[in-house]
Amino acid sequence: xxxxxxxxxxxxxxxxxxxxxxxxxxxxxxxxxxxxxxxxxxxxxxxxxxxxxxxxxxxxxxxxxxxxxxxxxxxxxxxxxxxxxxxxxxxxxxxxxxxxxxxxxxxxxxxxxxxxxxxxxxxxxxxxxxxxxxxxxxxxxxxxxxxxxxxxxxxxxxxxxxxxxxxxxxxxxxxxxxxxxxxxxxxxxxxxxxxxxxxxxxxxxxxxxxxxxxxxxxxxxxxxxxxxxxxxxxxxxxxxxxxxxxxxxxxxxxxxxxxxxxxxxxxxxxxxxxxxxxxxxxxxxxxxxxxxxxxxxxxxxxxxxxxxxxxxxxxxxxxxxxxxxxxxx
Ligand code: SAM
Ligand code: SF4
Numbered sequence: 001x002x003x004x005x006x007x008x009x010x011x012x013x014x015x016x017x018x019x020x021x022x023x024x025x026x027x028x029x030x031x032x033x034x035x036x037x038x039x040x041x042x043x044x045x046x047x048x049x050x051x052x053x054x055x056x057x058x059x060x061x062x063x064x065x066x067x068x069x070x071x072x073x074x075x076x077x078x079x080x081x082x083x084x085x086x087x088x089x090x091x092x093x094x095x096x097x098x099x100x101x102x103x104x105x106x107x108x109x110x111x112x113x114x115x116x117x118x119x120x121x122x123x124x125x126x127x128x129x130x131x132x133x134x135x136x137x138x139x140x141x142x143x144x145x146x147x148x149x150x151x152x153x154x155x156x157x158x159x160x161x162x163x164x165x166x167x168x169x170x171x172x173x174x175x176x177x178x179x180x181x182x183x184x185x186x187x188x189x190x191x192x193x194x195x196x197x198x199x200x201x202x203x204x205x206x207x208x209x210x211x212x213x214x215x216x217x218x219x220x221x222x223x224x225x226x227x228x229x230x231x232x233x234x235x236x237x238x239x240x241x242x243x244x245x246x247x248x249x250x251x252x253x254x255x256x257x258x259x260x261x262x263x264x265x266x267x268x269x270x271x272x273x274x275x276x277x278x279x280x281x282x283x284x285x286x287x288x289x290x291x292x293x294x295x296x297x298x299x300x301x302x303x304x305x306x307x308x309x310x311x312x313x314x315x316x317x318x319x320x321x322x323x324x325x326x327x328x329x
Contacts, residue, residue, distance in 0.1 A: 007065025008302075010275075010309045017067040018264045021054060022328030023082065024074040025269050029103050030139035031127070033165065033200045033207070034324050037139065040199065043326070047270045051085045053289055057267065058089060060295050064302060068097040070123075072328030074269070077106040083113050090118030101125065101163070101329060105142050107149025111156050121159040123190075124150060127167070129177050137170065154185070161188045166214050167207040175217050183244045190236055190249045196319035204319075211237070211252040224248065235261050253277070259312035265305075268326055273302065275309035277327060278318040282308065 008016040025043050027035060049057075058069065069089060076082055077100075089098055100114065104124040114122065126146055128134040134143040150160050164171065164178055175191070182189040191214050196204035218224065224239035235258040236249030250256070259276075266274040271286025282305040288298050 007067075008306055010306050012260070012309075012311055014260070014263060014309070015065075016263055016265055016306055016309075017065055018070070019058070019061050019066045019068070020070045020072055020264060020266045020328055021058070022072050022074065022266065022269050022326060023054070023076050023085065024048065024079045025323075025326040026078060027073065027075040027103070027325055028078050028105055028140075029075065029142075031103075031125075032137055032139075033167070033194060033203050034197075036199050040323075040325065043270050047286070049267075049269060049271045049286055051081070051088070053271065053286060054085060054267070055088055056289065057271075057285055057298075058092070060298055060302070062092055062094050063295075064299060067095065068099075069095060070099045070101060072101040074325050074328070075103055075105070076100055077102050077110055083110070083117065086114060086119065087117040097121075099123065102149075103138075104146035104149040105140075106145075108145065108152045111149065111153040111158055115156050115158050119158065121161060122153065123161045123163050125163040125165075127165050128171050129174055129181055133171065133174075150185070150187070154187075161190060163190050163192055165192045165194050166209045167194055168209050170207060172209060172214075172217070175214055176221050179218060179222055179241065179246075179248060182246045182248070183241060186245060188247045188249070190251055193250075193252045193254045195253055195322065195324075196315065197322040197324050198320050199323070201319060208254065210255040211250040212255070214250065218248065253313070254315060257312060257315075259310075262309075265309070266327055268328075273305050274327060275305055276313055277329075278313040278315060278322050279310050280321060 010016060030037055089095065098119050099121050100119060101123040104126060124146065127137050131143040135141045153160055162182060178189050193211060194204050194208050223242035225242060226239050236251045238247050238249040240247055268274060272284050273282045275282055283301045285298065288301060
């Protein structure tokens, strides 16, 4: 276990090679299941990692075997000068894949520079293809911005994957529309199960739709071929849609936990390293930087944290520890 020649392994022999970096807990949307309208407390700016700190930590992680980085948030494209970080990360030779998850509102402004920086694919979160429904779910009337972002990205060769949180009574009438949209536009589709988190346990209880139910609806219209492989190692269960190039996948942490396959660790905006989406917060790496720890000392702490990565999540007990707009998904 620990830092080995071929990377970072945990005690369950899972190879940790994927780092998600949440660069902000702030957002320009208010998706009702993620950031309730009553308002949420944000981290003080002074607690948030500066880009220089993120880069120093990233270089340490890369030396420890991280091969893939996803930038997330909150909304990553609202953090000031985010392109500086993306461009710097894009220069890291040992990084195999650099991606980003965004709500797409500002994607059209950034798509060109993201491509230039070496980003090949972005995940766009879009829970409705209906303008009115979109506005009800997000609190803003900016559906067209997302569409424009998707179109421009595709023109520039930036691949798009669509993330949809499946919700009863909110978008279950649109599942087939999402597939049609994906097939017509050559966009892979991912359905995410709604997870309970600090702000939304009753919403999650009432609106949750298990993967199996989504599948049943889709299979009325489309033939799905199981076992498709994506461009990446993925925890999504993937299917190819017959007679199309598009895949549909399910990220089902509730009904089909994929903990035994989990290769991720997460860096939160304040520098906390999380080894499980639902788990306790781990070591705070920003504090270690402030204490002027050497890279070697920081690596020791990372190895310790990875050693404590739980074998599996216990959603029933741990949902209150999840604040999605901080952790970033
Ligand atoms: N703001 C960006 C976005 O929406 O793509 C990045 C951060 S957002 C927290 C990342 C993903 O988490 C989005 O696809 C969002 O729909 C999803 N998400 C947020 N809360 C969730 C929940 N309670 N259950 C499942 N997915 C959730
Ligand atoms: Fe913002 Fe993403 Fe949360 Fe929606 S899901 S409120 S876009 S962080």
